[in-house]
Amino acid sequence: MSTETSTPTPAPQAKKTNRLGLELASYRGSKTTLCAGCGHNAITERIIDACYEMGVDAKKVIKLSGIGCSSKSPAYFLNQSHGFNSVHGRMPSVATGAMLANHTMAAIGVSGDGDTGAIGIGQFVHLMRRNLPLIYIIEDNGCYGLTKGQFSPTADLGTKAKNGVVNDLPPIDTCALAIELGATFVARSFSGDKKQLLSILKAAIAHRGTCMIDVISPCVTFNDHEGSTKSYAYVKEHDEALGEVTFVPFFEDISVDYEPGSTTEVTMHDGSHLFLKKISEHYDPTDKLAANRLLHETSLRGEFPTGVIYIEPDKDDFLTSLNMVEQPLAFLPQSMTRPAPSVLEELMAGLK
Amino acid sequence: MSSPLATAAPAESSSSQHVVNDFSISVATVNGSGSQTANLVLLRAIFQMGVPVSGKNMFPSNIAGLPTWYTIRANAKGYIARKKEIDFLVAMNAETAREDVLSLDPGRAVLYDVPLKLNELRDDLMFYSVPFDKIVAEVCPDAKLRRLVKNMIYDGVLSHLLSVDLGEMVEALSKTLGKKPKAMALNQAALEAGAKYAQEHFAVIQHPYRIQRMNKTGGLILVDGNAAAAMGCMFAGCTVVAWYPITPSSSLPESFISYMRKYRMDKDTGKATFAIVQAEDEIAAIGMVIGASWAGARAMTSTSGPGISLMSEFAGLAYYAEVPAVVFDIQRVGPSTGLPTRTAQGDILSTAVHSHGDTKHVLLLPASMGECFDMAGDAFDLSERLQTIVYVMSDLDLGMNTWMSEPFTYPTKPLDRGKVLDEAKVRELGASWGRYKDLDGDGIPWRTLPDTGTPSYFTRGSGHNAMAQYSERADDYTNNLDRLSKKFDTAAGLVPQPVIDDVKGAKVGIIAYGSSHWAVIESRDLLKDEASLDTSYLRLRAYPFPESVDAFIRRHDRVYVVEQNRDAQMLSLLRIDIDPALQTRLRSVLHYSGLPIDARSVTQSIVAQEKQ
Numbered sequence: 001m002s003t004e005t006s007t008p009t010p011a012p013q014a015k016k017t018n019r020l021g022l023e024l025a026s027y028r029g030s031k032t033t034l035c036a037g038c039g040h041n042a043i044t045e046r047i048i049d050a051c052y053e054m055g056v057d058a059k060k061v062i063k064l065s066g067i068g069c070s071s072k073s074p075a076y077f078l079n080q081s082h083g084f085n086s087v088h089g090r091m092p093s094v095a096t097g098a099m100l101a102n103h104t105m106a107a108i109g110v111s112g113d114g115d116t117g118a119i120g121i122g123q124f125v126h127l128m129r130r131n132l133p134l135i136y137i138i139e140d141n142g143c144y145g146l147t148k149g150q151f152s153p154t155a156d157l158g159t160k161a162k163n164g165v166v167n168d169l170p171p172i173d174t175c176a177l178a179i180e181l182g183a184t185f186v187a188r189s190f191s192g193d194k195k196q197l198l199s200i201l202k203a204a205i206a207h208r209g210t211c212m213i214d215v216i217s218p219c220v221t222f223n224d225h226e227g228s229t230k231s232y233a234y235v236k237e238h239d240e241a242l243g244e245v246t247f248v249p250f251f252e253d254i255s256v257d258y259e260p261g262s263t264t265e266v267t268m269h270d271g272s273h274l275f276l277k278k279i280s281e282h283y284d285p286t287d288k289l290a291a292n293r294l295l296h297e298t299s300l301r302g303e304f305p306t307g308v309i310y311i312e313p314d315k316d317d318f319l320t321s322l323n324m325v326e327q328p329l330a331f332l333p334q335s336m337t338r339p340a341p342s343v344l345e346e347l348m349a350g351l352k
Numbered sequence: 353m354s355s356p357l358a359t360a361a362p363a364e365s366s367s368s369q370h371v372v373n374d375f376s377i378s379v380a381t382v383n384g385s386g387s388q389t390a391n392l393v394l395l396r397a398i399f400q401m402g403v404p405v406s407g408k409n410m411f412p413s414n415i416a417g418l419p420t421w422y423t424i425r426a427n428a429k430g431y432i433a434r435k436k437e438i439d440f441l442v443a444m445n446a447e448t449a450r451e452d453v454l455s456l457d458p459g460r461a462v463l464y465d466v467p468l469k470l471n472e473l474r475d476d477l478m479f480y481s482v483p484f485d486k487i488v489a490e491v492c493p494d495a496k497l498r499r500l501v502k503n504m505i506y507d508g509v510l511s512h513l514l515s516v517d518l519g520e521m522v523e524a525l526s527k528t529l530g531k532k533p534k535a536m537a538l539n540q541a542a543l544e545a546g547a548k549y550a551q552e553h554f555a556v557i558q559h560p561y562r563i564q565r566m567n568k569t570g571g572l573i574l575v576d577g578n579a580a581a582a583m584g585c586m587f588a589g590c591t592v593v594a595w596y597p598i599t600p601s602s603s604l605p606e607s608f609i610s611y612m613r614k615y616r617m618d619k620d621t622g623k624a625t626f627a628i629v630q631a632e633d634e635i636a637a638i639g640m641v642i643g644a645s646w647a648g649a650r651a652m653t654s655t656s657g658p659g660i661s662l663m664s665e666f667a668g669l670a671y672y673a674e675v676p677a678v679v680f681d682i683q684r685v686g687p688s689t690g691l692p693t694r695t696a697q698g699d700i701l702s703t704a705v706h707s708h709g710d711t712k713h714v715l716l717l718p719a720s721m722g723e724c725f726d727m728a729g730d731a732f733d734l735s736e737r738l739q740t741i742v743y744v745m746s747d748l749d750l751g752m753n754t755w756m757s758e759p760f761t762y763p764t765k766p767l768d769r770g771k772v773l774d775e776a777k778v779r780e781l782g783a784s785w786g787r788y789k790d791l792d793g794d795g796i797p798w799r800t801l802p803d804t805g806t807p808s809y810f811t812r813g814s815g816h817n818a819m820a821q822y823s824e825r826a827d828d829y830t831n832n833l834d835r836l837s838k839k840f841d842t843a844a845g846l847v848p849q850p851v852i853d854d855v856k857g858a859k860v861g862i863i864a865y866g867s868s869h870w871a872v873i874e875s876r877d878l879l880k881d882e883a884s885l886d887t888s889y890l891r892l893r894a895y896p897f898p899e900s901v902d903a904f905i906r907r908h909d910r911v912y913v914v915e916q917n918r919d920a921q922m923l924s925l926l927r928i929d930i931d932p933a934l935q936t937r938l939r940s941v942l943h944y945s946g947l948p949i950d951a952r953s954v955t956q957s958i959v960a961q962e963k964q
Binding site for chain 2: 059064080081084085090094095099101102104123324325339341343348352
């Protein structure tokens with residue numbers, strides 16, 4: 001009896017169910033209102049797939065966003081979840097508050113490159129710094145779609161807008177920033193790379209802490225022309241996959257074959273496993289410095305690496321550091337939140 | 353009409369008369385010199401002697417080195433507003449001493465440090481010179497500590513000059529420093545040395561001002577409004593606080609933190625029944641409060657004018673998406689950075705309609721320590737009941753100054769968590785429920801919380817219909833706005849109602865709110881005594897205004913709206929909301945110097961306007 005009308009499109013696996021006995025359709029949301037071919041819709045599909053395959057309980061998820069094309073998308077997945085389309089660039093604070101109120105929830109936040117890199121950079125910085133358990137997805141198309149194509153702060157130096165204007169400022173690398181600031185799961189992907197994005201999202205669901213996923217997601221209407229570095233064609237050509245990302249959830253048997261030394265295996269917070277097949281012998285995704293060096297070097301070559309760039313599976317998250325009672329603060333009974341009359345008497349006696 | 357007002361009679365400095373329990377002391381020091389302890393000891397000692405007293409700190413926005421004045425008023429009748437005139441000046445600050453002395457009315461008394469030679473400035477004042485450096489050197493061997501200890505000497509001197517019992521001063525001192533025996537001993541020695549010096553040197557002079565024991569403070573407490581509000585939040589079951597430091601609000605969350613750590617740790621697990629986050633700015637603070645309230649917590653933030661300005665966009669979201677949020681605004685002088693350490697009631701208008709588009713918000717207007725405590729509880733109940741943002745409009749005078757109060761009353765009403773659907777209610781309502789549907793005719797819809805097994809909905813600040821679906825339809829928008837108006841009408845009946853004192857036959861009414869109350873009650877007595885003017889009084893305790901406000905104005909020919917801002921903000925708000933036929937009855941009394949309003953200024957303004 002949700003208030004959003006869901007329009008499940010019959011998928012080939014419609015009869016199939018996940019470990020909760022749910023069909024894929026139950027993870028869908030309302031019909032998208034974004035442009036046909038928008039990368040954001042592909043990301044929405046992968047979120048639905050990932051939640052389905054992971055057997056996520058949508059009733060235990062909250063989905064949040066800021067403002068912009070990207071931020072409309074939480075309406076298009078997980079109809080069973082409470083959703084919050086907040087204000088421009090301030091989703092991190094709303095998500096933080098919601099998680100303080102109920103630390104047992106899982107949170108998915110969707111933002112855009114303008115929503116994150118420009119108006120929201122302050123809240124983004126502090127969100128990363130706190131390592132709040134949250135999957136933070138930037139649907140990154142390098143431009144403001146909803147206001148018709150102005151450059152955003154992730155637009156590359158020299159990239160051309162549809163009207164011919166050339167961007168003369170360097171981009172903000174949200175992944176480098178997130179790693180530097182304390183995010184514990186940092187990935188970059190491409191909306192067109194179904195397999196990789198799905199694996200990354202599933203791993204993010206298994207991770208406890210801030211997962212910052214920058215997904216290059218071309219804007220078919222305003223930023224898909226020649227001269228743009230965020231067009232489908234350009235991105236396909238310059239996407240430098242770090243290697244294969246294989247995720248094995250805790251509820252499945254591990255059956256991954258790899259040559260010793262070729263792959264980094266990461267055990268996740270919930271017992272799941274992440275296998276990252278290396279591109280270079282020197283790169284270790286759990287090494288912060290190496291991750292930043294990789295981002296720096298590839299950006300000098302005009303490429304962007306995709307895959308899980310940095311992961312720190314065991315760092316304490318923000319909510320743990322607050323030492324809260326187990327029961328969500330939202331549902332504490334009055335007996336736990338209003339001290340006894342004797343406490344007031346004691347306070348009053350101290351002021352006499 | 354009324355007779356012209358006599359100017360305030362100066363206290364007689366002749367030997368024939370004393371002023372007993374009715375004078376003000378101003379201690380002029382340099383901030384960061386540790387004078388606060390000495391000032392509070394003096395205040396508390398007078399309080400312990402049963403004499404009604406109030407303390408107001410006029411301090412700079414600075415950590416050390418700039419002038420600060422602490423005024424203490426003792427008044428047998430219980431008037432605790434700021435007194436405009438200074439009766440006894442303690443001049444410890446060389447930089448301001450000259451101006452401070454020149455601004456005194458004739459006949460007043462001055463206690464000063466010998467090298468300042470203030471006695472050369474005027475011959476119509478009573479001067480007491482004290483060699484502070486010499487006395488402090490004798491009692492405090494450690495030169496580094498002398499600057500801090502020096503202030504206790506004036507307390508000692510004052511104990512003799514004002515007949516404040518030295519024993520009471522020692523007891524007051526031990527309340528502050530009792531747990532630090534070394535500091536206690538040192539300060540007590542300075543106190544006693546000051547008293548001894550005064551006894552030896554000023555013994556033969558008839559001193560004009562005296563404190564005499566009374567029994568008017570028995571059972572009362574001394575507290576500041578920010579601590580009172582913090583306690584109120586704790587007993588209101590607040591679970592989430594997000595805040596950003598700003599004067600004069602910071603001591604509210606800081607007091608809250610200390611209370612919560614002591615009294616709100618779960619006994620069985622030792623874990624916190626709360627979360628407190630110092631946010632990166634006020635925007636994030638209100639964002640966290642809205643997120644937490646949306647997910648079902650009782651959440652609050654505390655700020656002042658500049659923070660209110662920053663929170664504006666989120667305020668509109670809370671209003672339009674109907675999410676509870678509690679905001680304390682400890683008002684200070686604006687616009688812009690303004691005077692961060694001075695008081696005002698300057699955020700009334702901007703907060704009542706905080707944010708863009710059509711918005712109207714519930715404002716609570718505490719006037720006392722008891723109301724700072726009680727209205728914290730009211731704010732959470734109303735915010736959850738009405739599913740909207742609620743502001744508690746305190747100010748620097750209430751929040752940071754020391755006030756006498758009756759002990760607070762333990763709240764007996766259970767927490768009102770408002771219209772939240774549980775699974776049973778969902779079954780009962782069936783398909784009739786929509787997130788923004790007015791099922792009860794009061795404009796207040798039912799909401800669901802995540803993780804309660806109830807239906808989800810999508811919250812958004814963009815256009816939505818009664819079912820919480822995105823909508824740009826004209827009728828959906830208009831219906832929603834009209835329902836929000838209806839909800840605001842409902843609020844008028846739920847908020848704390850005005851306190852009305854109707855005086856039979858009075859043609860003149862006064863409307864005031866918040867910290868202006870104390871000057872008004874004193875001014876009403878002055879108007880009666882000095883100008884034979886009877887006045888009725890309505891004290892506003894909240895916005896929106898209930899019908900009783902219109903009725904009060906209708907019963908009086910002229911109604912003075914007293915407030916602490918330049919633009920008559922509450923009067924403007926009244927003009928918008930009351931019966932247009934009543935508008936011409938409203939007049940304005942304004943005080944906006946940054947200092948707390950005083951009765952003399954109110955009286956003079958009303959008398960002058962009555963003559964017109």
